[in-house]
Amino acid sequence: MNNAPKKADPAKVEIPPYYPDHPVTRQDWAEYLDAATELDRKIGTILEVLQRDGLADNTIIVFFGDNGQSHVRGKQFCYEEGLLVPLLIRWPKNFPVPAHFKPGGVDARLLQGIDLAPTMLAIAGAPKPPKMQGRIFLGDRCEPDQQYVFGHRDRCDMTVMRLRTVRDSRYRYIHNFTPWVPFLAFNEYKTQQYPVWTLLPKLFAEGKLTPVQAALCQPAMPEEELYDLQADPYEINNLAKSGDPAHQAALKNLRGVLTKWIEDTNDQGRRMETLQELKNADARFVPARDWRPQPGTKEAAEAEALRAAAKDNPPAPEPERAKKKKKKAE
Numbered sequence: 001m002n003n004a005p006k007k008a009d010p011a012k013v014e015i016p017p018y019y020p021d022h023p024v025t026r027q028d029w030a031e032y033l034d035a036a037t038e039l040d041r042k043i044g045t046i047l048e049v050l051q052r053d054g055l056a057d058n059t060i061i062v063f064f065g066d067n068g069q070s071h072v073r074g075k076q077f078c079y080e081e082g083l084l085v086p087l088l089i090r091w092p093k094n095f096p097v098p099a100h101f102k103p104g105g106v107d108a109r110l111l112q113g114i115d116l117a118p119t120m121l122a123i124a125g126a127p128k129p130p131k132m133q134g135r136i137f138l139g140d141r142c143e144p145d146q147q148y149v150f151g152h153r154d155r156c157d158m159t160v161m162r163l164r165t166v167r168d169s170r171y172r173y174i175h176n177f178t179p180w181v182p183f184l185a186f187n188e189y190k191t192q193q194y195p196v197w198t199l200l201p202k203l204f205a206e207g208k209l210t211p212v213q214a215a216l217c218q219p220a221m222p223e224e225e226l227y228d229l230q231a232d233p234y235e236i237n238n239l240a241k242s243g244d245p246a247h248q249a250a251l252k253n254l255r256g257v258l259t260k261w262i263e264d265t266n267d268q269g270r271r272m273e274t275l276q277e278l279k280n281a282d283a284r285f286v287p288a289r290d291w292r293p294q295p296g297t298k299e300a301a302e303a304e305a306l307r308a309a310a311k312d313n314p315p316a317p318e319p320e321r322a323k324k325k326k327k328k329a330e
Contacts, residue, residue, distance in 0.1 A: 004031070004038035016081075016234055018073055018212050019196055020203050028195045032070065060123065061090040062116065072196050073216065076156045078165040078174050079235050083151045087111065089138075098123065098139040110149045110169065111137055133265075148254075150261055154269045158282050158290040159187045162269050166258040172235065173254035174225040177269075181292045183216045188284055212236045226251050275299070286310075 010026035013033065019025050043063065050056040065085035067075045074081040091097060100107075114134035121128055122136045135143040153163040162177040190197045203209050204217040215236075226247060227235040239247040262270070278285050285291075288310035293299035 004034040006030075006034060007037055008033040016073075017210070018216065018234065018236055019071070020199065020209060020213050022199060022203070024195050024199050028071070057093040058095070059092055060095070061088075061092075062120075063088040063090075064113070064116070070194075072190075072194055072200065076153055078151050078153055078163045078172075080172065080229065080233070082153075083165070085113075098142075100138050100142050109137065109145050110147070110167070112146075112149050148257055148261075150258070152267075152269065155273065155278070155281070157187055157189055158278075158285045159185050160273070160278065160290070160292065161185070162272065164258055164262060164267070164269075166254050166261065167229070168254070170228060170230055171250045171254060172225075172227045172229055173251065173258060175255070175258055176221050176223050176225070178292075178294075179221045179223040180295055181221065182219050183221055185292065186289055224251070224255070226254070275302070 008030035010023070010030040013026055013029045015021050015025055015029060019029075047056065047061075050059055050061075064087045068080075068082040068084055069075065071081065073079055076082065089101070091101060091103065097103065112134065114132075115137050116134065118128040118132050118134045118136045119138050122139050122141045128136060128141075135146055137143070148166050148168050151165045151167075153161060155161070159181075160178065161181050163174060164177070165172060165174045167173070184197065184201060187197075200209070200213070200217055204214055209217065222238060222240065224240040225235075226239040226242075227237065228239060228247070229235070231237075240251060242248065261267075273281065275287060275291060278291065279287065287303065288306040291299075291303045291306070293303055
């Protein structure tokens, strides 16, 4: 729950085109901006404490986010708004400014979260472990800039998806290994915390969404997506099936780069979790509701049978199920 002071005016916020311009969306977006403002205030308080204690000029401060925007198409998905996070570095006066650090400047290099550990080790004078994958991006041991950065999404809570992505300085490519799972597949956390998550299907049923917004409500997702981040920063024009030779060249290249990365990193997501593993992993997992295997497979037939059985024998209300579980534990 957002308890930040109300400062952003819902009537004046700018809504991305993939969300409906609706009072619920505007209020949600304003509260998100208020949370960022409150975070800025709290960071200022920490800086004041460091200054008061005489530590500010000897402390390297690194601020970064652990995920992208906490909105429908952000966190847990592989678009820019889901993977792009802030990274701010405040260099202390009493330390020599390292190579590649420009005070007051903005660095446009492609970086990944795993680059922070080897960079901090290098700044402290420690060697980078041989098997550490991240790259040093500051100091005398700075490594060459990387041409590509990668991202992924697997099961989140009870929602089973497998997405892999790579981007370069211009394009983002996304490969969806579970395209039969809809974007708005049930997720308990998002249903409770994201107001627009439940607003979208309601407006879709009423025919009140634009084509860009309605794309989030479809029964399946594209297997491949390619976006020109320079011309299309909101990533709403999927170029994966475009006939433009320039875009096709980018698609082929990034598809190959991602395939190689999956092999080089021994991507463990290549083996999907079994139904039993899913049930063991999350107690909230309801097979008849949450499990969406690939159509035409043995697992899909089993899932359909579970759904059919659930219609005739619906689960007990949540409090009852919780009581039964507790009683069994006792």
